[in-house]
Amino acid sequence: MKDLITPNRSLAIETEKKLNQQIEMEGKSSAYYLSMASWCETKGYVNSSKFLYDHSDEERGHMLKLFSYINEAGGHARQPAISEIRHEFNSLREVFELILEHEIKVTKSIHELVDHCFSTKDFTTFNFLQWFVTEQREEETIARRALEIFDIIGEEGMGLWHIDIELGKLHGIEGGEE
Secondary structure, X not given: OOOOOEOOEOOOHHHHHHHHHHHXXXXXXXXXXHHHHHHHHHOOOHHHHHHHHHHHHHXXXXXXXXXXXXXXXXXXXXXXXXXXXXXXXXXXXXXHHHXXXXXXXHHXXXXXXXXXXXXXXXXXXXXXXXXXXXXXXXXXXXXXXXXXXXXXXXXXXXXXXXXXXXXXXXXXXXXXXX
């Protein structure tokens, strides 16, 4: 494949393709967390739903950051089709287990993209992606902390109520809601 860099384009075609694949992943993340937020809200997990609504917005912001980068570099960012989003979950714990699993997949995807940019000597895109590398470390840390909360508090009795309050605090919800 011939990668053309011209006065109108500073982004290699293969890199653009890979960035658009990352856009799809970020878009699916946003939709996935939106679906989880809705499920939590219908189950009465008010703080967890707020956490996930905010997280969905944050993932959409990641997608838009990639959109801007591609377009400013002379490429063409593509809105992905989003389908096959799960809407039902077995428990609040399962939601947060799936979040960690998903964030690990996103991290691997970012690392592969960074590796591609490094190996093709696209240091501008490599530098741009460092923000995502740092962000993914934070995303995984929050997801792991959420699961630790389940283990520390326990799910018996009032446990899920307290867990919901603590999960709300993870993403800056002041004191959670009672």
